Amino acid sequence: MSVEAIAVKMGRLQLANPAVLASGVHGSSLSKVLDAIRFGAGGAVTKSIGPRPREGNREPTLVEVDSGMVNAAGLPNPGAERFAEELRAVRGKRLPILVSIFGADEEEFQGVARALDDNDFIAFELNLSCPHVAGVGTEIGHDPELVGKVVKSVKRATGKPVFAKLSPNTERLVEVARAAVDAGADGLTAVNTIRAFPIDVETGRQALSNGFGGLSGGAIRPVALRCVYELREEFEVPIMGCGGVSSWEHAIQFFLAGADAVQIGTATITKFAMFNELNLGIISYLERKGIPRLDELVGAAHRSGAPGDGVGEAG
Numbered sequence: 575m576s577v578e579a580i581a582v583k584m585g586r587l588q589l590a591n592p593a594v595l596a597s598g599v600h601g602s603s604l605s606k607v608l609d610a611i612r613f614g615a616g617g618a619v620t621k622s623i624g625p626r627p628r629e630g631n632r633e634p635t636l637v638e639v640d641s642g643m644v645n646a647a648g649l650p651n652p653g654a655e656r657f658a659e660e661l662r663a664v665r666g667k668r669l670p671i672l673v674s675i676f677g678a679d680e681e682e683f684q685g686v687a688r689a690l691d692d693n694d695f696i697a698f699e700l701n702l703s704c705p706h707v708a709g710v711g712t713e714i715g716h717d718p719e720l721v722g723k724v725v726k727s728v729k730r731a732t733g734k735p736v737f738a739k740l741s742p743n744t745e746r747l748v749e750v751a752r753a754a755v756d757a758g759a760d761g762l763t764a765v766n767t768i769r770a771f772p773i774d775v776e777t778g779r780q781a782l783s784n785g786f787g788g789l790s791g792g793a794i795r796p797v798a799l800r801c802v803y804e805l806r807e808e809f810e811v812p813i814m815g816c817g818g819v820s821s822w823e824h825a826i827q828f829f830l831a832g833a834d835a836v837q838i839g840t841a842t843i844t845k846f847a848m849f850n851e852l853n854l855g856i857i858s859y860l861e862r863k864g865i866p867r868l869d870e871l872v873g874a875a876h877r878s879g880a881p882g883d884g885v886g887e888a889g
């Protein structure tokens with residue numbers, strides 16, 4: 575089976591393979607995004623970029639927990655203008671970079687999109703879902719009306735595909751997603767981190783300077799899978815699954831739930847060069863199950879029968 579079998583077509587967005595670096599985990603410099611692509615990722619999402627430079631929170635901003643970590647980085651980033659300069663350096667290289675952006679309201683989102691749009695990258699991802707930054711995170715991502723406004727205003731600023739990255743911290747997941755899709759979102763990313771509050775037993779106090787943070791890693795995979803499954807029940811738009819992927823088996827779980835591609839964040843901290851391994855695992859699973867192409871597996875958990883049953887048969 576050739577690598578062609580795992581090429582991904584998500585509307586106008588085409589990726590050579592479904593393993594994508596998730597936003598933000600390696601900081602705001604573009605170099606790690608480029609490294610991920612060099613190491614075989616089918617795409618890579620930048621740190622979320624806002625309207626102006628932002629330092630982020632005081633240390634400690636990261637705590638390890640069972641099967642994951644809690645971060646409250648605070649969206650440190652160089653701001654749209656400086657990041658546009660970084661992007662100019664890779665002009666003409668046709669790299670599968672997705673640019674993540676955030677803002678406090680639809681005008682800020684639109685301003686950031688305009689400042690960055692005139693560069694070579696393949697899509698925007700809207701961070702509507704950071705659980706630990708007041709005013710720009712879940713306040714937006716839990717409000718369907720605001721999400722609709724943000725997506726509409728970004729769509730007006732760009733001809734590039736726009737993915738809305740959703741929060742798992744709301745009962746209104748499907749409602750928020752519908753607002754994004756109705757406003758013209760080309761796809762959904764599910765999900766961002768889960769709001770958490772780690773405590774240090776020695777100090778007896780909050781472990782993160784910010785108190786609240788976002789849980790990521792293996793601990794959140796079943797929740798992320800549930801979100802993707804719920805979204806695929808309702809929508810036909812492309813979905814990138816995100817949350818706790820660290821092996822090809824996890825990626826397959828997301829495809830079965832309905833994701834067209836997966837994003838990998840926390841697991842790349844300890845194993846950056848995992849994209850090729852993931853892709854090889856996916857290819858050998860497809861071979862073993864007699865499934866000719868990855869897109870035939872997408873959403874199979876919603877259908878009856880085991881993966882591969884009846885695939886490729888005439889009639």
Ligand SMILES: Cc1cc2nc3c(=O)[nH]c(=O)nc-3n(C[C@H](O)[C@H](O)[C@H](O)COP(=O)(O)O)c2cc1C
Pocket residue numbers: 596597598599600621622643645647649674701739765766767789790791792794816817818819837838839840841
């Ligand atoms: C240190 C750290 C920084 C992150 N920064 C961002 C960010 O800037 N924008 C964003 O949309 N998500 C950000 N995320 C969330 C990840 O992109 C991803 O949605 C989440 O961690 C779940 O995936 P994972 O379990 O594979 O890490 C960050 C996660 C971590 C751990």
